[in-house]
């Protein structure tokens with residue numbers, strides 16, 4: 190298929206572009222920068238330069254493009270300015286999705302895949318319940334992360350309800366691999382600046398970026414219209430176990446244990462580390478014929494630690 194990929198130069202977009210081309214698809218990447226357009230062309234993709242938040246600019250840029258499918262893999266999380274990152278990402282998931290759906294119609298696409306996150310099930314302790322795609326997404330509650338939940342719901346709803354468009358949603362777990370978040374966590378663990386709650390924290394569902402990209406290729410080829418797929422690895426892990434294993438692999442002392450309330454001093458950290466969920470990837474395995482190659486953090490941590498040396 191010919192795929193118009195928004196976010197082709199990003200954390201998941203980079204391995205995704207490579208894997209799509211290897212699988213025999215053609216990729217037209219959208220980027221705001223001439224330098225990234227050049228990089229994309231060097232990997233065998235085509236590139237268009239456009240700002241997805243500017244509807245007219247986007248539609249003009251894709252005027253001569255034809256594609257079978259559009260993928261939305263955009264975030265603004267590449268900055269350390271937390272408020273800007275969250276607000277920018279929310280805008281890309283609400284307004285950005287609407288603009289990309291207009292672009293999808295303009296290029297003649299009939300399939301649209303969008304990035305979502307398992308955290309949309311709700312920032313809370315879900316206990317031992319195994320979460321599947323049949324579980325409802327959370328209602329946006331007041332507070333710091335309410336707009337983030339609303340934006341995740343918005344991208345999903347727009348894609349599912351778009352006329353004559355096969356909408357598919359990828360609900361990814363926490364990415365790790367050769368990306369900026371993983372590098373930041375490795376740096377913090379090395380410096381012992383990332384404390385964990387004495388309780389060990391909640392269960393988190395990771396997905397290695399190469400496996401996330403592979404699942405996305407499979408969803409393009411085999412995903413059913415109107416469906417969401419949880420893209421997580423095979424074993425949820427407590428934050429303390431993950432970070433202890435990372436510290437051991439890096440050869441540094443394990444993170445400090447602190448009472449959970451102390452984490453409130455760092456924006457979002459308390460919510461992230463006390464949210465607990467165990468998410469099933471059974472539907473993606475069954476319907477997409479996809480399987481993890483990095484099945485748990487035990488395989489993934491040596492890979493990311495090695496890449497950081």
Ligand SMILES: NC(=O)c1ccc[n+]([C@@H]2O[C@H](COP(=O)([O-])OP(=O)(O)OC[C@H]3O[C@@H](n4cnc5c(N)ncnc54)[C@H](OP(=O)(O)O)[C@@H]3O)[C@@H](O)[C@H]2O)c1
Nearest residue numbers: 196198199200220221240241264266267363364368369370
């Ligand atoms: N599920 C998760 O855990 C999750 C989800 C998302 C991100 N993250 C993490 O967040 C960090 C940043 O990841 P990321 O790849 O999303 O961010 P990134 O590396 O900053 O890349 C963002 C992508 O979106 C594109 N983009 C952003 N705004 C755009 C706009 N207005 N118009 C056109 N393109 C636009 C960028 O293109 P150009 O810059 O080339 O224009 C780039 O391809 C990574 O560590 C990643 O793992 C985690």
